[in-house]
Amino acid sequence: MDLTLHVWRQKGPKNNGKLETYPAKGISPDMSFLEMLDEVNEGLIKNGKLPIVFDHDCREGICGMCSQTINGRAHGGQERTTVCQLHMRSFQHGDEIFIEPWRARAFPVVSDLIVDRSSLDTIMQAGGYTSCHTGGVPDGNAHPIGKPVADYAMDAAECIGCGACVAGCPNSSAMLFTSAKVAQLAVQPQGKIEAKARVINMTDALQAEGFGNCTNHLECEASCPKGISIKFIAKLNREYIKTIAG
Amino acid sequence: MILDGKTPTGPIEKTWDKHRFDMKLVNPSNKRKFKVLVVGTGLAGGAAAASLGELGYNVEAFCYQDSARRAHSIAAQGGINAAKNYPNDGDSIYRLFYDTIKGGDFRAREADVWRLSQVSNNIIDQCVAQGVPFARDYAGYLDNRSFGGAQVSRTFFARGQTGQQLLLGAYSALSRQVKAGTVKMRERTEMLDLVVVDGVAKGITCRDMVTGEIQSYWGDAVILATGGYVNVFYLSTNAMGCSVTAAWKAAKKGAFMANPCYTQIHPTCIPQTGDHQSKLTLMSESLRNDGRCWIPKKKEDCEKTPGDVAEEDRDYYLERKYPSFGNLAPRDIASRAAKEQCDDERGVGPGKRGVYLDYATAIERVGEHTIKERYGNLFEMYEKITDENAYKRPMRIYPAPHYSMGGLWVDYNLMSNIPGLFVLGEANFSVHGANRLGASALMQGLADGYFVIPYTIAGYLATVTPGTVTDEHPAFKESKEQVQTQIDTLLNIKGKKTVSELHRALGKVMWEDVGMARSESSLKHALQRIPEIRDEFWNNVNVTGSGNELNQQLENAGRLADFLEFGEILATDALHREESCGGHFRTEHQTEDGEATRDDENFAYVGAWEFKGNDKAPELHKEPLKFENIKLAVRSYK
Numbered sequence: 069m070d071l072t073l074h075v076w077r078q079k080g081p082k083n084n085g086k087l088e089t090y091p092a093k094g095i096s097p098d099m100s101f102l103e104m105l106d107e108v109n110e111g112l113i114k115n116g117k118l119p120i121v122f123d124h125d126c127r128e129g130i131c132g133m134c135s136q137t138i139n140g141r142a143h144g145g146q147e148r149t150t151v152c153q154l155h156m157r158s159f160q161h162g163d164e165i166f167i168e169p170w171r172a173r174a175f176p177v178v179s180d181l182i183v184d185r186s187s188l189d190t191i192m193q194a195g196g197y198t199s200c201h202t203g204g205v206p207d208g209n210a211h212p213i214g215k216p217v218a219d220y221a222m223d224a225a226e227c228i229g230c231g232a233c234v235a236g237c238p239n240s241s242a243m244l245f246t247s248a249k250v251a252q253l254a255v256q257p258q259g260k261i262e263a264k265a266r267v268i269n270m271t272d273a274l275q276a277e278g279f280g281n282c283t284n285h286l287e288c289e290a291s292c293p294k295g296i297s298i299k300f301i302a303k304l305n306r307e308y309i310k311t312i313a314g
Numbered sequence: 315m316i317l318d319g320k321t322p323t324g325p326i327e328k329t330w331d332k333h334r335f336d337m338k339l340v341n342p343s344n345k346r347k348f349k350v351l352v353v354g355t356g357l358a359g360g361a362a363a364a365s366l367g368e369l370g371y372n373v374e375a376f377c378y379q380d381s382a383r384r385a386h387s388i389a390a391q392g393g394i395n396a397a398k399n400y401p402n403d404g405d406s407i408y409r410l411f412y413d414t415i416k417g418g419d420f421r422a423r424e425a426d427v428w429r430l431s432q433v434s435n436n437i438i439d440q441c442v443a444q445g446v447p448f449a450r451d452y453a454g455y456l457d458n459r460s461f462g463g464a465q466v467s468r469t470f471f472a473r474g475q476t477g478q479q480l481l482l483g484a485y486s487a488l489s490r491q492v493k494a495g496t497v498k499m500r501e502r503t504e505m506l507d508l509v510v511v512d513g514v515a516k517g518i519t520c521r522d523m524v525t526g527e528i529q530s531y532w533g534d535a536v537i538l539a540t541g542g543y544v545n546v547f548y549l550s551t552n553a554m555g556c557s558v559t560a561a562w563k564a565a566k567k568g569a570f571m572a573n574p575c576y577t578q579i580h581p582t583c584i585p586q587t588g589d590h591q592s593k594l595t596l597m598s599e600s601l602r603n604d605g606r607c608w609i610p611k612k613k614e615d616c617e618k619t620p621g622d623v624a625e626e627d628r629d630y631y632l633e634r635k636y637p638s639f640g641n642l643a644p645r646d647i648a649s650r651a652a653k654e655q656c657d658d659e660r661g662v663g664p665g666k667r668g669v670y671l672d673y674a675t676a677i678e679r680v681g682e683h684t685i686k687e688r689y690g691n692l693f694e695m696y697e698k699i700t701d702e703n704a705y706k707r708p709m710r711i712y713p714a715p716h717y718s719m720g721g722l723w724v725d726y727n728l729m730s731n732i733p734g735l736f737v738l739g740e741a742n743f744s745v746h747g748a749n750r751l752g753a754s755a756l757m758q759g760l761a762d763g764y765f766v767i768p769y770t771i772a773g774y775l776a777t778v779t780p781g782t783v784t785d786e787h788p789a790f791k792e793s794k795e796q797v798q799t800q801i802d803t804l805l806n807i808k809g810k811k812t813v814s815e816l817h818r819a820l821g822k823v824m825w826e827d828v829g830m831a832r833s834e835s836s837l838k839h840a841l842q843r844i845p846e847i848r849d850e851f852w853n854n855v856n857v858t859g860s861g862n863e864l865n866q867q868l869e870n871a872g873r874l875a876d877f878l879e880f881g882e883i884l885a886t887d888a889l890h891r892e893e894s895c896g897g898h899f900r901t902e903h904q905t906e907d908g909e910a911t912r913d914d915e916n917f918a919y920v921g922a923w924e925f926k927g928n929d930k931a932p933e934l935h936k937e938p939l940k941f942e943n944i945k946l947a948v949r950s951y952k
Contacts, residue, residue, distance in 0.1 A: 197486035205443035212454025221447035
């Protein structure tokens with residue numbers, strides 16, 4: 069199939085960016101979206117132009133590195149799918165495709181489709197852990213955890229930290245990202261002990277990093293390639309209220 | 315030179331405990347004076363940086379990704395082994411030790427494997443304490459599944475994302491140390507040289523991948539935890555950024571590369587669809603717990619819809635050939651069996667390079683719901699890539715390069731032959747021998763990072779005075795200049811071929827001549843072709859852009875330049891090893907029914923290569939392997 073791409077090109081954080089148009093010809097439906105971009109890049113290089121730069125690594129939907137807004141939707145809008153797992157069979161011959169980086173104040177553009185997501189690391193550093201030491205911990209079976217609780221924690225822990233929730237949110241809020249970690253740890257005995265300090269420290273960091281507030285648009289859940297549920301935001305709010313109420 | 319692995323002597327059960335007592339310690343108040351550089355933040359590097367930071371060392375950690383949470387350990391699906399014996403099915407530290415030595419086809423050091431088995435149990439406890447949501451049963455206890463090469467259920471798992479959960483555990487511990495100020499984290503930073511002063515590792519030179527700045531960092535010790543090298547095959551299950559670069563730069567500074575020919579070809583990957591393909595996707599080996607591998611008995615059935623092939627016309631070849639292990643035969647054996655069937659022109663799918671992995675029997679037995687609970691995310695991933703529903707139609711799978719058992723040579727302390735340079739995880743060669751068993755990579759990465767290096771690095775640091783060599787030393791300036799020169803050279807070739815065209819050309823040679831089956835003639839062909847492609851690269855590659863900006867073509871070109879040198883060592887090692895063992899299969903050395911023939915009399919050693927330059931043959935150093943606890947035996951899974 070033949071397609072027309074409109075791609076955000078921006079040399080660096082201080083430069084202005086703009087959409088450039090490129091043809092993508094003879095694309096196979098079995099290609100992934102990134103393989104389609106690889107092919108376009110090969111063409112650009114052969115024509116003496118600079119290839120489009122984009123973040124990607126595992127190309128199997130788990131590392132969270134790939135991050136593109138396609139036709140206005142984070143990761144292209146296909147349910148539970150990262151850009152790298154999006155395949156060209158979901159497009160049609162003649163389609164025009166708009167490709168942009170994540171848009172959020174807390175994610176400044178580095179170059180073309182690459183943004184700086186270190187603000188998410190900062191949130192994690194504020195409390196996304198249990199303060200256990202290496203070694204000197206009890207046997208793994210010392211604290212039984214009911215299967216429903218373990219499953220709930222796992223549902224939250226599936227977050228790949230890609231930032232699609234932020235890109236999808238009209239407020240550029242990172243509540244879904246933050247809440248997934250808060251919830252995962254709060255329900256398990258190992259994480260409960262520090263739950264109060266964690267929820268305060270992580271939400272404080274979220275605000276300090278320039279993310280917006282959550283006003284229940286639910287776009288985060290719709291954008292999330294792992295289908296993380298907004299019920300975890302409710303959980304974060306409960307944890308927060310419990311903490312400030314004493 | 316005969317290498318000394320410095321393994322402790324005495325009864326194997328006591329080796330690690332005795333060694334821990336014998337090693338020197340660093341006084342708590344002195345630890346902060348030592349600076350340790352950790353390159354790579356996967357399971358091994360992340361765990362090491364977090365643990366060393368917590369102990370009080372001054373740690374700087376480096377990764378090429380934009381966050382420490384993204385290393386390719388994250389993609390491991392199936393699980394992590396430990397000798398907990400929770401299922402009461404006869405497991406023990408000794409059995410895990412035995413299975414790993416045997417699974418590795420008797421090409422690993424006994425003491426290293428014993429230690430791995432011993433600390434495996436601590437890893438599970440550690441991860442649980444971090445809040446890793448392992449699968450649990452209804453009583454709340456940790457659940458286990460079976461994996462290839464073992465007859466006990468010792469694999470702990472977190473759905474199909476065990477690697478992700480363990481890595482996020484290590485990342486959380488690392489984040490805690492970053493916050494505490496004990497670890498300085500440098501993301502989007504790629505190591506491009508090892509700085510060696512008077513024969514001792516004292517630092518690294520890196521490129522800031524955003525600004526292009528070349529910067530050196532000094533340390534009293536350098537830890538490489540930079541993963542494996544199977545992207546030398548171009549198509550593999552590794553992430554796009556995985557490379558041999560850090561390890562190879564160390565090799566060029568004198569570190570020995572051990573057993574590079576031991577590469578693992580994973581049996582359950584999604585087959586290739588065309589030339590546009592940029593990587594292959596692995597489907598967890600755990601799928602073989604319930605899936606049955608088959609191909610049509612008759613060539614004319616290969617084009618049929620699988621459901622139309624009658625039961626009696628199907629060849630469940632693993633169950634036929636290996637009745638006691640069946641579909642859970644180890645990886646090397648299962649991969650070669652799939653290749654044999656396809657070489658016999660009975661493969662299925664595009665290009666006839668595929669075999670079926672069928673769930674119909676399991677769905678009938680336990681129901682679709684249970685299968686979905688066990689493997690749901692894998693079936694989903696399969697459908698995204700192939701557009702096929704594996705609940706209704708068998709999956710198609712084919713082997714793909716996946717893991718490197720070989721790597722930089724290290725002694726029992728995980729220190730390379732360059733003092734001060736430690737190598738952890740997949741980047742070293744130590745415990746998997748010639749073949750790694752499933753769910754053992756995660757175990758090794760975390761064992762090395764949490765429970766081995768914190769002890770063994772102290773034994774080294776206690777013998778050096780901290781901060782004696784810093785980046786003021788002229789060796790650092792020299793290293794920076796070397797790195798800059800290579801970058802300038804690459805940018806000025808301005809040839810006609812793109813980096814990926816040349817990487818594909820190398821990959822084709824490596825896969826066809828040095829892949830699942832190797833022969834003297836194929837290896838000699840590879841050894842002729844690799845230097846030709848390397849010459850073409852240095853004369854005709856087109857690297858666009860400049861050095862002082864984010865430039866992915868330049869990054870890839872640098873990595874390919876190293877693969878083009880390393881590939882030759884890999885093929886040289888494969889040619890010299892005149893036997894078949896584990897992942898290394900020489901067609902000249904097999905039994906009549908196609909099983910690998912090992913030669914213990916002549917090859918029961920670690921082959922460690924010293925690079926002497928592209929125009930000179932590398933020098934082989936040997937470390938003899940002694941098997942005092944497990945009797946050398948033919949590895950049979952029949």
